[in-house]
Amino acid sequence: MTLQQIEKLRKELDLINDQLLELLNRRAEIVQQIGRIKKENNLPFYDPEREQEMFEKLTEKNSGPFSDETIVHLFKEIAKASLKLQEKETEEQLLVSREMKKEDTKIVVGDLVIGGKIPVMIAGPCAVESREQMKAVASELNRLGVSFLRGGAFKPRTSPYSFQGLGREGLRLMREVADEYGMKVVSEVMSAEQLELAEEYVDIFQIGARNMQNFELLKEVGNAKKPVLLKRGFMATLEELMLAAEYIYARGNTQIILCERGIRTFEHWTRNTLDLSAVPILKLKTHLPVIVDVSHSTGRKDIILPISKAALAAGADGLMVEVHNNPAIARSDAHQQLNLEEFASLMEGLGLIKKNKSGC
Ligand code: PRE
Ligand code: MN
Structure with a gap:
């Protein structure tokens, strides 16, 4: 009986995971768009003020059971990964990068x-x-x-x-x-x-x-x-x-x-x-x-x-x-x-x- 309950709850979690996954990647696409605009305008990718503002908004809305600290920690990780995504895309665009040319230059x-x-x-x-x-x-x-x-x-x-x-x-x-x-x-x-x-x-x-x-x-x-x-x-x-x-x-x-x-x-x-x-x-x-x-x-x-x-x-x-x-x-x-x-x-x-x- 208990095992069955866990099984049922896990199914629910699987569904939420799917939604989170989709949302995370949708978020990542927007992050990429921002990254491209920032690059075109020579703006730094990292924006600590925006991140701070985001964390404040989130903690204001947070009603638990996760603590504010945990929420900030999780979203900091998301912002960190987002920043990496923006940087990686720029790196891949370099003409000397392996992404741009797979074969070795002789x-x-x-x-x-x-x-x-x-x-x-x-x-x-x-x-x-x-x-x-x-x-x-x-x-x-x-x-x-x-x-x-x-x-x-x-x-x-x-x-x-x-x-x-x-x-x-x-x-x-x-x-x-x-x-x-x-x-x-x-x-x-x-x-x-x-x-x-x-x-x-x-x-x-x-x-x-x-x-x-x-x-x-x-x-x-x-x-x-x-x-x-x-x-x-x-x-x-x-x-x-x-x-x-x-x-x-x-x-x-x-x-x-x-x-x-x-x-x-x-x-x-x-x-x-x-x-x-x-x-x-x-x-x-x-x-x-x-x-x-x-x-x-x-x-x-x-x-x-x-x-x-x-x-x-x-x-x-x-x-x-x-x-x-x-x-x-x-x-x-x-x-x-x-x-x-x-x-x-x-x-x-x-x-x-x-x-x-x-x-x-
Ligand atoms: C984002 C990513 C990196 C910045 O440091 C701040 C925020 C984020 O993931 O929310 C997006 C972004 O580039 C931006 O809002 O300027
Ligand atoms: Mn010498």
């Missing part, structure tokens, strides 16, 4: 691919210093099957008195050396003027961590016809990185590679804290290839092999590593650059030598 540079099946290695010195240096590094990279040569010609240094790079001369000689070995050039640009100048020499423009939110520069590279390697700012969230990529993509340049390079935390045994979760998260949220800069994130050579392995295991499409023929006399980032033997053993340790040789 960056094609000549006969090479970034974001394909084989991880790529982008290596070279922190800064271009001389032809001898670039030749020594490039010839060893080429021997190991690395096809992407990096090197800074414009250096964003913390101190204005530190070496600022060789500028156009650096780009010119890096291009010459790269051509000798059939390699591709990756180099950082910091302004629209530098972009114009570098266009002639580089295959991939790098936007450095410090410029991740230099929106005018992002718009400029968005108009460019070459791929862009966009580094995460050391104080930037993944959402901000995605939005920075959107600036470039929205202008028509869809060839973007995202780069995790560590974020600033209280930890000082590494230069930055490598946020490895960024790799699978970015791959879930966006369709763009993701690489990891293992040199600037850690700032130390002794952990480069396990960190590189971890980055690849997390799904990175490639690695960026600083390599110098004589790190002791490097004009920037001397302590973190691998020498040629160290780099060869890293490649060996990662089992990348053959793969990179056969072309990516």
